[in-house]
Amino acid sequence: MPFISIKNLVHQFHVRDMNGEITGEYNAIDDISMEIEEGQFIAILGRNGSGKSTLARHFNNLLFADKGSIWINDILVNHENEDIIWNNRKKIGMVFQNPDNQIIGTTVEEDTAFGPENIGIESENIITLVNEALEAVKMKHKSKMSPNHLSGGQKQKVAIAGILALKPKCIVLDEATSMLDPHSRKELMKFVLELNKKEKITIIMITHNMEEVVNADKLFIMNKGKLLTHGSVNEVFNEVETIKEAGLEIPEITELAIKLHHVNQNFRTGIFTPEEFANEFERVYNEKRNKE
Amino acid sequence: MFREITLGQYYAVDSVIHRLDPRVKLFGTLIYIMSVFMAGGLSGYLIVTMVYMLVMKLSKVPFSFALRGLKSVVWIVLMTFICNAFFYTGGTPFIKYGVISISAAGIKYGVAMSVRLILLVLGSSILTLTTTPNELTYGLEKAFGFLIKFHVxxxxxxxxxxxxxxxxxxxxxxxxxxxxxxxxxxxxxxxxxxxxxxxxxxxxxxxxxxxxxxxxxxxxxxxxxxxxxxxxxxxxxxxLKYTKADGKGYLVLMVYLLLFTLAKCTLLYTGNSGFYTM
Structure with missing residues (x-):
């Protein structure tokens, strides 16, 4: 049984004219089906307006399907049944793009406690949960600080701590790294990967940066509300044309490897780092020299 | 640079007053304001000033830091003084020009009003100096918690x-x-x-x-x-949990209010005007 299962999901937005009259509608999500297993690292890729953020909000029950259905832990999401919704939001946390606009508390500690406070956990238990969560993101030493004094990367870590304090099964990162500098971005990605491997938390990463997804178990590529392709990183990255159609760019080193593969079938594809490329190049070169 | 702005005027130091429950401090501020309004005459103002000094001493906040809070009200104090001193009609004026009449009683009254205003501002600023905005918010939430019954x-x-x-x-x-x-x-x-x-x-x-x-x-x-x-x-x-110190705080405040009211009533009754009138 899959952890999250989406069947023929459609989400419609109304198109309005200048006077606010509805003149039509378009499908932000157009007939998407996918299955996500527990403990997986999932990446959903697409350019601006591809519907990936709209999809992310369905995981967290912030939006509801116009057509089709979403099953979480084999329970159908029904917008009329509040118990299911609150239970799902407890299980599936969401990190948003703008670090400033998702921190509610006036201190790091208070913000981390916001979730547990909302679901009515007792004070002593909140303190334990908050301390554990802040230790996990290595922000314990800043617990009394105001979030205004933190860097973007640190704020995103606090946002993750706020979710961890609810003991979630899954974290959805909705372009959570897009406002960070390259260094903080790498660090956050490393941390998220650790969460996935050590704590077995399912990660759903929404992004348009293909370099961030090389560690994912499964990729989904979206364009104009539709699912273009999906599969393992290696499978998807080889579909250069599909990726280009989606308006995305694969890492240069990967593309170069694919091109070399077309020249020499011996050169393998699915190369994501310069180190891998250098090793593969050396291997092919040595092989060729040995033959001669 | 704008991130460095500290909200309110909280002065971070550990003191008896800082450790008090925000509800006690809210109540204390209320009582202090009441006593300032009740006070009159030199002796009355001396007492409330001394109470202020004592609490400041306990709070370990430097007096110069507290005085900064007065900057914003300096014009209001000045206006109060001018209005009272120049337009007071009660006493015998020694200068009279149109609506302006300056008398000894008017000046006395103006000084008294200004002192009262300064004491009010300084007194209530002890609350914000010793309580973080968060504590204050939570204290207010708890203090007005009874309003939930009225669907607030x-x-x-x-x-x-x-x-x-x-x-x-x-x-x-x-x-x-x-x-x-x-x-x-x-x-x-x-x-x-x-x-x-x-x-x-x-x-x-x-x-x-x-x-x-x-x-x-x-x-x-x-x-x-x-x-x-x-x-x-x-x-x-x-x-928020009340500690023994908070209980003592409430007790001190009640005793202060009681003594102050008693003194005021006695003086009213005996007709000793020095304490309450100008």
């Missing part, structure tokens, strides 16, 4: 206050950014008539509002995704 959304209002506190520095920074952006497009904030200058602020206020609404939308989503719902009893990580 006390918890929600308190959360709104604390979110406002969190976003003030962010919005100040944003204003600064927008001002620089508009200045680089040629908006002039410093010259022209008052009306023109006010008009020049419109291109700042509109983008600021739009961005604030956008932030509010984002924040609402983030809150909902973290299980926030209205009308649901939330818990607190650090709930």
């Amino acid at each position: 959304p006390v918890q929600e209002i308190a959360l709104m206050m604390s979110i406002a506190l969190r976003f003030i520095p962010i919005l100040i920074e944003e204003t600064d950014k927008i001002m620089k952006a508009q200045a680089s497009r040629g908006t002039d904030f410093d010259t022209g008539s008052i009306i023109k200058r006010v008009k020049n602020y419109i291109p700042i206020i509109i983008p600021l509002f739009i961005s604030a609404f956008r932030r509010a939308g984002d924040l609402a989503l983030a809150m909902e995704s973290r299980c926030y719902r209205t009308g649901y009893q939330r818990t607190k990580m650090y709930p």
Whole structure:
């Protein structure tokens, strides 16, 4: 049984004219089906307006399907049944793009406690949960600080701590790294990967940066509300044309490897780092020299 | 640089007053204000001033730091003094020119009013000097908790206050950014008539509002995704708990109020005017 299962999901937005009259509608999500297993690292890729953020909000029950259905832990999401919704939001946390606009508390500690406070956990238990969560993101030493004094990367870590304090099964990162500098971005990605491997938390990463997804178990590529392709990183990255159609760019080193593969079938594809490329190049070169 | 702005005027130091429950301090401020209004005459003002000095000593806040709070009210104090001193009609004026009449009684009354105002400001600033904005918000939430029975959304209002506190520095920074952006497009904030200058602020206020609404939308989503719902009893990580010191605090305040009222009533009864009249 899959952890999250989406069947023929459609989400419609109304198109309005200048006077606010509805003149039509378009499908932000157009007939998407996918299955996500527990403990997986999932990446959903697409350019601006591809519907990936709209999809992310369905995981967290912030939006509801116009057509089709979403099953979480084999329970159908029904917008009329509040118990299911609150239970799902407890299980599936969401990190948003703008670090400033998702921190509610006036201190790091208070913000981390916001979730547990909302679901009515007792004070002593909140303190334990908050301390554990802040230790996990290595922000314990800043617990009394105001979030205004933190860097973007640190704020995103606090946002993750706020979710961890609810003991979630899954974290959805909705372009959570897009406002960070390259260094903080790498660090956050490393941390998220650790969460996935050590704590077995399912990660759903929404992004348009293909370099961030090389560690994912499964990729989904979206364009104009539709699912273009999906599969393992290696499978998807080889579909250069599909990726280009989606308006995305694969890492240069990967593309170069694919091109070399077309020249020499011996050169393998699915190369994501310069180190891998250098090793593969050396291997092919040595092989060729040995033959001669 | 705008991130460094400290909200309110909290002075971080550990003292008996700092450790008191915010509800005790709120109650204390109320009682102090009452006593300042009851006081009159030299002896009365001396007593309330001494009480203020004593609490300041206990709070370990340097007096010079507390005085900074007076800066914002200096004009109001001055106006109060001028109004009372120049337009007091009770006493025998030694200068009279049109509506202006200056008399010894008027000046005395003006001084008294100014002192009263200064004491009110200084007295209530002890609350904000020794209590963080968060504690204060939570204290208010608890103190007015009984209003929930009358369907006042006390918890929600308190959360709104604390979110406002969190976003003030962010919005100040944003204003600064927008001002620089508009200045680089040629908006002039410093010259022209008052009306023109006010008009020049419109291109700042509109983008600021739009961005604030956008932030509010984002924040609402983030809150909902973290299980926030209205009308649901939330818990607190650090709930307010009264300690023995708080009990003593209440006791001291009650005794102070009682003694003060008693003294006032006795003096009223015996007709000793020095304490309560001018």
